[in-house]
Amino acid sequence: MINTGAASPSNFIRNIIREDVVNGKNHGRVRMRFPPEPNGYLHIGHAKAICLNFGLADEFGGTCNLRFDDTNPLKEGEEYIKAIKEDVRWLGFDWEGREYYASDYFDQLYAWAVQLIKDGKAYVDSLSPEEIRQYRGTLTERGKESPYRDRPVEENLRLFEAMRDGDFEDGACVLRAKIDMASGNLNMRDPVIYRVLHVRHHRTGDAWCIYPMYDFTHGQSDSIEGITHSVCTLEFEDHRPLYDWFIEQLGIHHPQQIEFARLNLTYTVMSKRKLMRLVDEGYVSGWDDPRLPTISGLRRRGYTPESIRDFCDRIGVAKKESMVDVALLEHCLREDLNKRAPRVMGVLRPLKVVIENYPEDQVEELDAINNPEDPSMGTRKVPFSRVLYIEQDDFLESPPKKFYRLAPGREVRLRYAYFIKCVDVVKDAKTGKVIELLCTYDPMTKGGDSHDGRKVKATLHWVSAVGSLRAEVRLYDRLFSRANPEESKDGTDFIAHLNPDSLDIMSSCRVESTLEGAVPGSHYQFERLGYFCVDTKDSSEEGLVFNRTVSLRDTWGKIKEAETRSKG
RNA sequence: UGGGGUGUCGUCAAGUGGUUAAGACACGGGUUUUUGGAGCCCGCAUUCGGAGGUUCGAAUCCUCCCACCCCAGCCA
Numbered sequence: 001m002i003n004t005g006a007a008s009p010s011n012f013i014r015n016i017i018r019e020d021v022v023n024g025k026n027h028g029r030v031r032m033r034f035p036p037e038p039n040g041y042l043h044i045g046h047a048k049a050i051c052l053n054f055g056l057a058d059e060f061g062g063t064c065n066l067r068f069d070d071t072n073p074l075k076e077g078e079e080y081i082k083a084i085k086e087d088v089r090w091l092g093f094d095w096e097g098r099e100y101y102a103s104d105y106f107d108q109l110y111a112w113a114v115q116l117i118k119d120g121k122a123y124v125d126s127l128s129p130e131e132i133r134q135y136r137g138t139l140t141e142r143g144k145e146s147p148y149r150d151r152p153v154e155e156n157l158r159l160f161e162a163m164r165d166g167d168f169e170d171g172a173c174v175l176r177a178k179i180d181m182a183s184g185n186l187n188m189r190d191p192v193i194y195r196v197l198h199v200r201h202h203r204t205g206d207a208w209c210i211y212p213m214y215d216f217t218h219g220q221s222d223s224i225e226g227i228t229h230s231v232c233t234l235e236f237e238d239h240r241p242l243y244d245w246f247i248e249q250l251g252i253h254h255p256q257q258i259e260f261a262r263l264n265l266t267y268t269v270m271s272k273r274k275l276m277r278l279v280d281e282g283y284v285s286g287w288d289d290p291r292l293p294t295i296s297g298l299r300r301r302g303y304t305p306e307s308i309r310d311f312c313d314r315i316g317v318a319k320k321e322s323m324v325d326v327a328l329l330e331h332c333l334r335e336d337l338n339k340r341a342p343r344v345m346g347v348l349r350p351l352k353v354v355i356e357n358y359p360e361d362q363v364e365e366l367d368a369i370n371n372p373e374d375p376s377m378g379t380r381k382v383p384f385s386r387v388l389y390i391e392q393d394d395f396l397e398s399p400p401k402k403f404y405r406l407a408p409g410r411e412v413r414l415r416y417a418y419f420i421k422c423v424d425v426v427k428d429a430k431t432g433k434v435i436e437l438l439c440t441y442d443p444m445t446k447g448g449d450s451h452d453g454r455k456v457k458a459t460l461h462w463v464s465a466v467g468s469l470r471a472e473v474r475l476y477d478r479l480f481s482r483a484n485p486e487e488s489k490d491g492t493d494f495i496a497h498l499n500p501d502s503l504d505i506m507s508s509c510r511v512e513s514t515l516e517g518a519v520p521g522s523h524y525q526f527e528r529l530g531y532f533c534v535d536t537k538d539s540s541e542e543g544l545v546f547n548r549t550v551s552l553r554d555t556w557g558k559i560k561e562a563e564t565r566s567k568g
Numbered sequence: 569u570g571g572g573g574u575g576u577c578g579u580c581a582a583g584u585g586g587u588u589a590a591g592a593c594a595c596g597g598g599u600u601u602u603u604g605g606a607g608c609c610c611g612c613a614u615u616c617g618g619a620g621g622u623u624c625g626a627a628u629c630c631u632c633c634c635a636c637c638c639c640a641g642c643c644a
Contacts, residue, residue, distance in 0.1 A: 009582065009591075037644050072643060129642055136640055140570045143640090174642050184571035186640050195642040214644045238572055238639055259573090261637095266579085272644090314592060316581050318574095321637060325579045328593045338606060373606065404604080413602060448602045459602050528603045555604045 011317035026228040030062030038080035040272040041287040042087045042295045045263040051312035054093040066095035069102045073201040087295040103203045109212045117156045124159040126173045143181035143189045187242045219243030227255040233262045264323045267478035268293045291479040302533030302549030307336040337531045345461040346511035346526040350389035352436045358386040368416040383467030404457035413459045419445040461527045468510040471544040475504040
């Protein structure tokens with residue numbers, strides 16, 4: 001178990017638990033659990049819940065179980081279990097072998113259902129699904145009792161057994177709790193607790209053809225595991241009275257349920273249904289597409305577990321439904337990577353530069369610092385030669401006032417190399433586009449230091465033509481063009497707000513040769529551009545592929561943007 | 569009078585009768601700089617959804633009102 005460390009801000013759940021511990025409730029013990037349904041991949045919203053549950057357990061010297069709520073074999077599967085475990089582990093949490101499944105409790109749940117029947121608290125209903133819906137009433141009108149509600153206990157027992165033995169088709173009947181059809185809380189209007197489902201379960205196989213509903217499973221599973229604080233999201237607030245009712249009828253340990261608001265992030269979607277659709281309909285390349293807020297997507301994008309945990313600590317926990325600015329997530333990432341990522345130079349859109357006064361066949365090895373934030377990371381040698389590449393964005397033939405990079409007649413510094421001055425440009429005869437720069441260098445400025453106090457306004461990153469590698473770089477941007485893609489006044493599908501420029505593949509980039517053999521998944525800062533990582537799926541010895549994790553803060557970009565905006 | 573929730577800065581979020589109403593992100597300005605990066609400094613809610621009331625004193629207590637979210641799966 002990792003200790004998320006530094007004083008996280010206080011939140012109401014921690015306050016409740018602290019109070020309980022102080023008062024000796026549950027003998028001062030804290031038992032938490034993270035209970036995903038294995039029917040999809042985990043996303044950053046789950047990370048919030050994971051950090052909360054494991055973090056609180058850790059803080060109060062308690063434990064946190066990983067429990068799969070696998071009560072619906074129609075939608076669940078092994079693939080998801082595997083992915084979920086990998087994600088939780090990657091985030092840095094350890095369930096210390098306490099890996100449980102609601103399906104482990106099927107026998108106990110069945111026995112409890114029988115107990116309820118015997119106590120006259122549950123009955124087998126033979127109404128059709130449609131009829132059950134009609135009998136339930138509406139939000140403002142009370143429901144009607146089923147004609148089967150008063151079947152004798154013996155008959156209920158016999159029928160429930162027959163359900164279990166496979167005597168009924170799917171949907172023919174259900175077991176319902178006998179509570180109150182007039183309740184203002186729909187969950188209390190005789191909720192279905194068992195249904196017939198002739199489906200093979202990924203763990204129990206064909207042992208069962210009836211499966212308990214989530215509502216009849218979740219609370220009792222927590223109870224069985226001795227959970228003290230059962231933390232879940234807001235939409236289950238209405239279910240709490242029902243869970244309490246089961247616990248009370250059964251006379252078993254009563255976990256305390258506490259609800260908090262789920263995480264929403266700007267410029268993305270978080271519901272499993274929507275993520276599933278993006279994957280299934282091919283809008284993204286898979287659950288681990290780097291544009292997705294899934295844990296696997298963030299991982300592939302280059303996010304670190306540390307940055308995600310830091311983010312989860314900073315967003316807080318409350319009951320107010322909120323939308324967190326993705327800029328905060330990016331801030332946490334930059335802060336982490338700034339300290340750890342080695343610096344390297346790479347040119348995304350190469351513009352050829354010829355240093356006319358530099359010897360034809362000479363190649364110099366220049367010293368470059370691996371990370372100015374951390375001297376212990378040392379230095380490396382980068383080759384410099386007569387033909388170089390710089391970024392196309394770093395040259396403008398007629399620069400606006402605030403642009404202080406290279407331009408005709410202007411001098412700039414090449415990082416760790418020399419001052420160079422642009423003396424001429426070569427243009428494509430047909431298009432008129434600048435395709436090459438003719439420059440001179442000042443040998444006295446080796447290493448980048450001016451020898452005469454001469455100042456230069458910009459430092460550019462560059463790469464030597466001879467000592468550099470070709471690479472593909474995938475520039476990722478937000479998946480949606482709207483802060484809240486769900487927000488559609490009427491009927492507009494969230495798909496309509498997909499950002500058409502969320503992926504930009506740069507295929508003729510050049511990176512410095514130190515990147516040869518770079519390890520998949522490793523992080524780098526491409527100086528002046530941003531943080532990038534070696535793609536874990538598509539990068540290889542023959543073809544390096546980098547993903548842009550996040551750009552550096554871009555002051556010039558903002559100036560440009562502000563100016564185009566003011567010009568109208 | 570269906571039930572359950574929530575409203576504190578652009579976005580999160582502390583605060584639970586006496587604070588100049590924390591902090592973070594964002595934003596703006598300055599400083600520094602061989603990354604227009606990073607760092608550092610400064611600014612950023614006379615006010616807590618609204619209106620009344622209680623009190624020496626209210627974001628915190630009371631009353632009424634308003635806005636928004638969730639619930640009618642044999643999904644979770």
